[in-house]
Amino acid sequence: MADDKTTHFGFQEVPWQDKASRVAGVFRSVAPKYDLMNDLMSMGIHRAWKRFTLELAGVRPGHRVLDLAGGTGDLAMKFSRLVGDTGEVVLADINEAMLGVGRDRLFDAGCAHNTRVAQVNAEALPFADNSFNCITIAFGLRNVTDKDKALKSMLRVLKPGGRLLVLEFSKPIHKPLSKLYDIYSFNVLPRLGKAIADDAESYQYLAESIRMHPDQQTLKGMMEAAGFARCDYFNMTGGIVALHRGFKV
Template sequence: MNDEKQDNTTHFGFRQVPVEEKAKRVADVFHSVAGKYDLMNDLMSGGIHRLWKRITLERSGVRPGYQVLDIAGGTGDLTRKFSRLVGPQGKVVLADINDSMLKVGRDKLINTGHAGNIEYIQANAEALPFADNTFDIITIAFGLRNVTDKDAALASMRRVLKPGGKLMVLEFSKTDHPALTKLYDFYSFNILPQMGKLIAGDAESYRYLAESIRMHPDQETLKGMMENAGLVNCHYDNLTGGIVALHTGIKP
């Protein structure tokens, strides 16, 4: 299940919108929720998102001196940990298309003393503003589903990876447990929007987030898209019953 753009439209949640409008609509969502993003992440997942990110870090293989790109890095959870791992000889680029999210992440990282080896770049994943063969590791956590043209984004990520470099996509995915799926759907479409309204003052943005998860490619489809982008040794690991999947691919 790709973006399935027909008649120059694409999906925004469950709705079809003109392709050129999606980026702005997604931007409006994250402008709205940026200030409460970290709090809502903890509440929405019961803190489990921290475990998912820790697994990503552990499997990244990041070493001192590495060049790391954290796409859709938002408020900087992964960037902060990567900054420690790459050390003063390495570099981490926190990239996000949304300037509100980028500012929240930058302020948080600077305030906690993580500044020396981090750069902050506002960038569109579909056309990354970096030279070919720049990064050892690229991560995109809970961001790919918001990209309009996922194939273009994956090709762009492959381009800026060094040969032998690794792309890691951490994203909500599809469960294969009927009872878990039923519970997850009830939570997503009934509890989550109300939580968004109460905490962030925005039910609609969290309704979109729930819908965007359902429209995202399933595990096997995304694996095939990564292979089509020219990555090899592509595989995924289901986390929390497939509610989240961690996809990995290597640039040959």
């Protein structure tokens, strides 16, 4: 890889090798108030988005689930109950501050018996081939530097027949909603971040990173190019969020 290769960090162009550390700084800053801010920013709707993700996961007792970019562990807790005593959930995140919050929440919720935490980079997952029945990555893929490499890594560790679910902010499908969403994202979010988490810059990055993320059709094509089959997606809240699904054959 050329030393002068760049990528985007929000609307900024930064050296390719610098993005991961910059994203890490954002999430170290927001980790203590992450769940509260999620509720406020989405007016609680993120819970419905994640509930739909759980419904499409097809997870049963005995399954192994990898919750990538799982942060504070809200999905991992739900999966822990679905896989039961014979299954396992791995809560994985590249950020140690987010992972610490998630580990404590899993312990407090009584999920320690069938969960473990792992600090990993999605681009180079340290798991054996064909390890998991299901992989989820919720609101994390847009922060990954090399998304194509990460998708291939996810495919490798999925079992044949296993599925990947990517829950991510996407592109509103109606122009009036898109305009309102822009006003909210670039005017309200940073002010909310300043008021609640004393951090306007991280939430400015959030808004910018959403705009730089591939749209629904592009991400579907990226999943297909990585080797996933039967790829589809489901728009929610007018396309503000989309859930992408793909299978390993």
